[in-house]
Amino acid sequence: MRALFLLFVLANLVFFAWDRYLRAPVSAEAHNRQVEITPEKIRIVRETVPPRKANAPAGGTAACMEWGAFAGAAVARADAAMEELGLPASQFKRVTVEASGYWVYIPPRKSRNEAEKFARALKELGVTEFTVVQEKTEWRNAISLGIFRSDEAAQAFLKSLTRRGVTGAVAEKRENFLRQVVFYVREPSEATVAKLAAMRAQLPASEVRAVPCPA
Numbered sequence: 001m002r003a004l005f006l007l008f009v010l011a012n013l014v015f016f017a018w019d020r021y022l023r024a025p026v027s028a029e030a031h032n033r034q035v036e037i038t039p040e041k042i043r044i045v046r047e048t049v050p051p052r053k054a055n056a057p058a059g060g061t062a063a064c065m066e067w068g069a070f071a072g073a074a075v076a077r078a079d080a081a082m083e084e085l086g087l088p089a090s091q092f093k094r095v096t097v098e099a100s101g102y103w104v105y106i107p108p109r110k111s112r113n114e115a116e117k118f119a120r121a122l123k124e125l126g127v128t129e130f131t132v133v134q135e136k137t138e139w140r141n142a143i144s145l146g147i148f149r150s151d152e153a154a155q156a157f158l159k160s161l162t163r164r165g166v167t168g169a170v171a172e173k174r175e176n177f178l179r180q181v182v183f184y185v186r187e188p189s190e191a192t193v194a195k196l197a198a199m200r201a202q203l204p205a206s207e208v209r210a211v212p213c214p215a
Contacts, residue, residue: 064213065196068182068206069097069147072131075181078206081199082183085192093184093214102154103174104161104205106143108133115141118168125164129205145169146205147180153207160204186213 070078082092109115115132122130122143131144145161148154154171161169185192200208 062186062213064184064186064211065188065193065208066182066184066211067196067200067208069101069149069180070182070203070206071147071180072144074129074131074203074205077203078181078183081202085195087185087192091186091188093186095182095184095214097180097182100175101173102148102151102171104145104148104154104158104169104171105139106145106168107170108139108142110141112141115143118143122166125166127161127164127166129203147174148205148207157205184211184214
């Protein structure tokens with residue numbers, strides 16, 4: 001029941017984020033104004049049944065909110081955001097995983113200068129969450145925009161980029177090609193769920209969802 005409640009709350013918050021940030025194209029200036037989120041204005045629908053004890057959710061399995069996944073420069077920003085939540089160490093878990101999923105990226109540019117020029121163009125369009133691949137691999141000088149667990153999530157993000165005016169981005173499935181960080185918050189309060197939704201809006205390439213807590 002607790003997991004279902006978290007899913008319901010999250011659905012409301014995700015709809016809020018979509019309605020405010022992804023429904024229509026925005027200019028870079030307008031985007032910068034929009035990211036000043038006020039979580040206190042998010043309305044949380046109250047649970048209509050007596051809540052279970054936090055240490056005894058339905059089915060004997062604790063419910064967690066999962067936030068991620070992060071790679072490259074986004075890891076430091078996510079770490080800082082989690083620290084600002086001020087949660088006790090026992091309530092959240094930081095997990096490093098091998099990335100398998102759908103990668104949204106700009107194919108490799110011919111040179112580092114060309115990649116940096118493309119990166120500046122992305123910033124002018126209001127896209128600030130990306131990483132220029134520097135490793136000496138076939139992906140050198142590609143621009144990583146986000147990694148998602150499902151094709152549906154990747155395609156939705158790709159469409160949001162297109163609405164902003166980004167061209168040349170693609171979404172493809174990749175297996176175990178990058179290490180990522182994922183956070184799990186155990187039995188979060190409504191206020192913490194709202195803060196996670198606001199943090200997710202600051203890092204739009206990430207996802208927040210209700211899941212059973214990992215062992």
